[in-house]
Amino acid sequence: MWDERFAGDDYFYGTDANAFLRSQAALLPPSGTALSLAEGEGRNAVWLAQQGLTVTAVDASAVGLAKAGRLAAARGVSITPVVADLATWTFPAAAFDVVVAIFIQFAPPALRDRLFAGMIAALRPGGLLLLQGYRTEQLRYGTGGPKSAELLYTTDLLRRSFAPLAIERLEAHDDEIVEGQGHNGMSALVDLVARKPA
Template identity: 60%
Template sequence: MSATENLWDKRYAQAGYVFGVEPNAFLASQSARLVPGARALAVADGEGRNGVWLAQQGLSVLSIDNSAVALAKARRLADERGVALTFEQADLEAWSWPEGAFDLVVAIFIQFARPELRDRIFANLRRALKPGGLLLLEGYRPEQIAYGTGGPRVAENLYTEPMLRSAFADLEILELRAYDAPIHEGEGHEGMSALIDLVARRPG
């Protein structure tokens, strides 16, 4: 077990769900873009709230996370909701990302990654999309540190509009929005937050 796995296993070891069991609000707001039967990848999906919700919408979902504890809770949530999806323990630094395999890639608050790893992950998010595939990404902006309501306290891990425009310049950016809003996602994300949302499509 890596130190990172151990850290997240400890965080997820509590009885309840750290980030709740309901889908991320930004993800849920994009429901009209979802196509039943489409193949979806839920990146760093933790205890499964987003992957399970995608499966409830009729998508074929691969949910990946590096924490075995989180994955066990995600499987339990899927059973409770009566949906089937595939779970895989994956270290994003070493995982073999399938190329052009997914109609949808969802990356919600994956800001544990230092900049050099983040750049590789962003490249792999793009790589995993089929031509015409959709990327849904949400994160915190640097202003989040002052709020202290969730996310990393390391400014370099946070997102700005110029950063995302540059990182995904080869995709068709359909939406890119920075705003402040309260979120209520378990004890992990609670209160007014500095958010940024990206909806982008791989050309082709």
């Protein structure tokens, strides 16, 4: 499905990094390593590389990651693409200063629990987690994201799932987003900023 979605010349979710991610630029370390999950066509990974980070971009779609590589080259940076199914991929332990998860809402609850645990494990002590997703209220808007409530987030779910981290911001809000043809219009969002204890 993802190879087909990313097969065109255009970028399905656009080429600009997610607005929430960009808004957290001041929290990023000036150098270090970042992991961007379910990266797709590269918009967020490329932006992270432009901030001076060494970026690993993981996605199941080789087609998407090939486009990510082209976007990186066009913007004068490089990323490390990893074609992998996150259902079976082994998260490196304590390997990243930053972990980014933007709209990675393809996973049913059991797999989601595994992914969230992997994200926590992959952070170095003091490392930063940046996550944005759709809340269950997104079903009313229909402007992007999955059509199943079990794939969507609530603040309570994120608070429980990331309890091992120090949560610095957990905010539910409705805002209009414009991200290519994939995410477009008023949306029910939730933002999470958290750190792994040093």
